Amino acid sequence: MAGKVSVMVPYRWRSGWGVSAGLFVAVFVLVPATFAVQNAWKVPVPQTISFARIEPIATSYWLSWALTLAALLTPALVLSLLPVARSIALGYLLTTTMVGAVLCGATVAMAFTGLAAV
Template identity: 70%
Template sequence: MAAAGPVWDGKVTRVEQVRWRAGWGVGLGVFVAVFVLVPATFAVQDAWQVPVPRPVAFAELEPIATAFWLSWAATLAVLLIPAVVLALLPPARLLALGYLLATTAVGTVLCATTVGLAFSGLDPV
């Protein structure tokens, strides 16, 4: 006699976990780098009272305060903390990787551009 429906074999089927995609992390990382990094760095520089380097000719570069470079590095490091936290969750590891790579890459380009503008005298501050 045939069974009327599916036969239960005793195995528990588990629902597949939904994995977050890296694209969401890339989008979030670009957003944070573009709209948060530079204003946050300027806020840190104001709070630490970091002297802004004065524009000079390339041959006459003067030493720049260490706090100026630390403000950029510290702000970028703080903005990368969400990637570390998300990496602890297995379904969000791709999201964390996308966020980490996008924030680091775009943030580094923005930092270099903004510092270059500060040296050339086109600083927005």
């Protein structure tokens, strides 16, 4: 009678962990972190005069959003170096980017229409 041969299959982590972490970071960290960066840099908040006319918006306003989102995507870069965690990195990257872009757009739209809590 032949014995059983045990083959070890490398365990891969699932992307659900990355999606969960990305959702948490995008919803609870991105907007407050961006506001903190804007306060530290003393970035002027865009002012709307009417729907037809919008004052020019400082470049530092757009940079604060872009750099904060880029900084929060660095864990995906670090995780992608580990072969076991690449699916987590992909889930984190996609979720944080998509949800972060929607939240950035919504927050900027509220600032343009005067609905922002300043």
